[in-house]
Amino acid sequence: MSTAKSAAAATPSLSIRVDGDNPDHHLFQNRGTWWIHYTEHRGNKKERKRQSLRTRDVVEARSGRDALFARMRAGGASLAEDAAPGATPSAAGPAVANAAPLADPARARSQLLRPLGLEGWDELEPVVLASLCAEAPLLLVGPHGSAKSFALERLAASLGLRFRAYNASLLHFDDLVGIPLPDESGKGLRYVSTPTSIWDAEVVFIDELNRTRPELQNKIFPIVHERRVQGVSLTALRHRWAAMNPPVREETRPGEANYLGAEPLDPALADRFAFVVEAPSWGELSTAQQKRVLQGSLRQGGQPLADVKPFVERARRWFLLLREAAPARLVDYFVALEQQRRSAGAVPFSTRRMAMLLQNALAVQAARAALAEVAGGEVAVRTVDWETSVWLAFLHGSPTLAETGTLDRAVMRAFHRQAWAVCGLAEGDPWRELLTIADPVERALRAVALGLVVTDEQLGQLVVDGVESVAVPAHRDATALALYLAVHRERALPAIAVESLAQRIARVLAPVQRDVTLPTAQAGLAREVGQLEAEGTGNPARDAYVRNLLEALLPDGYAGTSPREVRDRFVRLWDRLQLGLRLEVAA
Numbered sequence: 001m002s003t004a005k006s007a008a009a010a011t012p013s014l015s016i017r018v019d020g021d022n023p024d025h026h027l028f029q030n031r032g033t034w035w036i037h038y039t040e041h042r043g044n045k046k047e048r049k050r051q052s053l054r055t056r057d058v059v060e061a062r063s064g065r066d067a068l069f070a071r072m073r074a075g076g077a078s079l080a081e082d083a084a085p086g087a088t089p090s091a092a093g094p095a096v097a098n099a100a101p102l103a104d105p106a107r108a109r110s111q112l113l114r115p116l117g118l119e120g121w122d123e124l125e126p127v128v129l130a131s132l133c134a135e136a137p138l139l140l141v142g143p144h145g146s147a148k149s150f151a152l153e154r155l156a157a158s159l160g161l162r163f164r165a166y167n168a169s170l171l172h173f174d175d176l177v178g179i180p181l182p183d184e185s186g187k188g189l190r191y192v193s194t195p196t197s198i199w200d201a202e203v204v205f206i207d208e209l210n211r212t213r214p215e216l217q218n219k220i221f222p223i224v225h226e227r228r229v230q231g232v233s234l235t236a237l238r239h240r241w242a243a244m245n246p247p248v249r250e251e252t253r254p255g256e257a258n259y260l261g262a263e264p265l266d267p268a269l270a271d272r273f274a275f276v277v278e279a280p281s282w283g284e285l286s287t288a289q290q291k292r293v294l295q296g297s298l299r300q301g302g303q304p305l306a307d308v309k310p311f312v313e314r315a316r317r318w319f320l321l322l323r324e325a326a327p328a329r330l331v332d333y334f335v336a337l338e339q340q341r342r343s344a345g346a347v348p349f350s351t352r353r354m355a356m357l358l359q360n361a362l363a364v365q366a367a368r369a370a371l372a373e374v375a376g377g378e379v380a381v382r383t384v385d386w387e388t389s390v391w392l393a394f395l396h397g398s399p400t401l402a403e404t405g406t407l408d409r410a411v412m413r414a415f416h417r418q419a420w421a422v423c424g425l426a427e428g429d430p431w432r433e434l435l436t437i438a439d440p441v442e443r444a445l446r447a448v449a450l451g452l453v454v455t456d457e458q459l460g461q462l463v464v465d466g467v468e469s470v471a472v473p474a475h476r477d478a479t480a481l482a483l484y485l486a487v488h489r490e491r492a493l494p495a496i497a498v499e500s501l502a503q504r505i506a507r508v509l510a511p512v513q514r515d516v517t518l519p520t521a522q523a524g525l526a527r528e529v530g531q532l533e534a535e536g537t538g539n540p541a542r543d544a545y546v547r548n549l550l551e552a553l554l555p556d557g558y559a560g561t562s563p564r565e566v567r568d569r570f571v572r573l574w575d576r577l578q579l580g581l582r583l584e585v586a587a
Contacts, residue, residue, distance in 0.1 A: 023385050027053075027061055028496045029464065034061030036068065058413065062388070111371055115306030116154040117296055118147060119289040120280040126371060126389075127396045128155070130363035131275045132308070133315035133370070136356070137224050137240040139209070139270070141401050142279030148243040151279070152205050158308045161202035161238065168242075169211035173219060177229060198229060202238050209242040210265045210402070217269055225272040242273065246405035270399035274356045277396050278407070311370055318366035326362060332423035333390055334358055336436070340415045343438040353399065360393035361386075391416050414440070414469075431458070440469035441479060445576060448486050459487065460497030467501065472560045474553050475569055480504040481549060482573035486582060507552040508545070522555050528563045529554065537567075541583060542574050 026036050034053045039046055053064040112129055113121040121128075131138040132155075140148040149165075156163040166175060174180070176198045178191040193199055206212075206220065222228040227237045247264040270276065282290065334357055342348055349357070368384045394416055401407050418435050425432035430453045437443040444466030447454050454462070463483050470476040484501045487493060529550045536543050549570060550563050558566070574580070 023387050026065055036065050112308055112311055118151055119293050120285040126364050126367040127277055127392055129315050129367035132312045133319045133366055134363035135238050136274035138275045139273040140243040140277055140279050143281050146279040146281050148279045149207055152241050156203045158305045163203045164198055164201040165205045167207050169208040200236050202236050204240050206242040210244040210263050265402040267403055270402040271350055271353055274360055275396050276399055276401045315367045315370035318369045319363050322362045322366055329423050330361055333419050336422040337415055337419035340418050340438055357393055357397045360397045361390045364392045365389040387420055440466040456492050457494050459491055460493040464497050464500050474557050474561050474566045477504050478566050478570040481508055482577055485579050486577040508548045525558055532563055532567050537571055
């Protein structure tokens with residue numbers, strides 16, 4: 001009996017309370033990196049666990065969380081899950097499914113692309129399937145040799161559709177339409193089809209798209225967007241695909257190729273592609289994936305084709321159903337998203353692009369539902385969350401990649417998070433108005449001014465986001481100090497927010513006398529700090545914090561700035577937050 005007790009005590013159980021309205025349950029950010037927290041019970045003892053997920057991407061963090069819990073289940077741990085009522089509505093229904101997501105099937109076990117011989121494409125699986133089920137134009141952008149053409153050729157072969165591939169850098173219009181001859185009336189032209197002509201094609205793939213001659217690009221527009229050529233409908237055409245290398249940039253990172261002749265894609269042509277997807281390069285593959293690529297290259301006759309048609313048909317059914325009952329929140333999301341982008345000075349999306357993004361979100365949700373249905377049945381379908389789908393739709397639906405060759409995922413993630421939060425709130429809600437502010441620092445300052453309109457937890461997240469958004473480290477410390485002074489006595493911020501701030505300002509709040517030897521090149525910084533301390537700011541309480549801040553940053557904390565700029569920033573924040581009055585009242 002004692003042995004049984006010992007074994008039972010050794011098997012942990014986990015206390016997990018799932019908030020159905022919060023897809024980020026059990027997750028928190030520490031200096032931009034996502035962590036997981038949970039409580040582990042062993043007999044009468046319980047232990048709070050925290051673990052870094054080593055990612056700044058919330059979608060990857062959710063998948064990592066779900067994979068960790070799944071491994072614990074597999075290892076014998078029991079999960080005491082307490083789901084909120086109504087947390088798992090149907091993914092196809094008109095209401096937004098708010099259930100906490102499981103790891104995407106495409107990330108957990110590739111069902112579509114790896115069986116076609118593609119490594120490192122797992123996270124793109126829902127996006128590629130979305131383009132297939134919606135029959136939406138797909139553009140792949142990536143360096144040479146990144147399997148762009150291979151991927152599309154394998155997909156076409158698996159679909160069993162009539163496939164035409166064209167190299168745009170060598171293409172002549174006659175290659176598309178055939179040989180022009182006078183018609184019977186002698187007043188017009190008719191085209192004699194050739195084996196390469198487009199008329200009966202079901203799939204068209206245009207490679208090297210951004211090396212196309214300008215006059216030919218104009219003739220590609222209607223093929224991609226309207227399935228027409230020379231005004232004639234291409235009745236058999238279903239899928240329009242293209243590929244390109246990243247356009248030439250003035251500055252490249254070490255080891256990055258610059259492709260002569262690869263021009264930025266014309267914005268009007270880029271805007272015709274619903275999905276613009278970055279293909280993974282060799283360096284982005286894991287060691288195991290690289291090994292499988294090399295082993296597969298030795299296989300005689302290549303890897304056998306998997307049948308993707310059942311996935312496409314299943315996703316297509318979901319897509320048509322969702323399109324008839326699109327959640328109203330999605331419309332609000334994309335309106336808020338574009339407002340965020342424009343207020344931050346981003347190049348505006350066209351009306352066409354905004355409509356495409358909404359369709360993309362429905363298609364990605366349909367694809368993820370289909371993949372989940374195959375992997376885990378109806379129960380898995382109910383866990384497919386909308387937020388992940390709209391994020392993937394936005395990330396892989398931006399034409400910026402084709403126009404510039406790069407995407408700033410951190411900025412896009414910030415736009416997405418704000419828009420998703422805004423669209424879940426009622427009109428006139430002060431919190432909604434707060435979230436429409438694009439600048440994270442300004443948002444944090446306004447949140448402090450709003451007082452009890454925001455909860456302590458919300459305020460903590462806004463303060464941390466505001467601090468972490470500041471690019472220059474010394475300015476970040478000045479911002480952290482000002483915000484900490486504004487809230488630490490008035491509000492009970494979550495421990496993780498306090499810890500994040502404390503890591504930045506500990507040297508300022510607890511100064512020590514120290515001797516610092518400065519190189520000659522940095523001696524000027526010390527003299528400038530001394531001059532600023534002698535000048536003062538006209539406020540003794542503020543002067544004390546300024547002195548501590550400036551001296552704490554010596555000797556090497558002024559990269560990208562100067563002591564005067566740091567002092568001026570802190571003074572502006574002091575006045576904006578009325579810190580003199582706040583500290584006087586608190587005392």
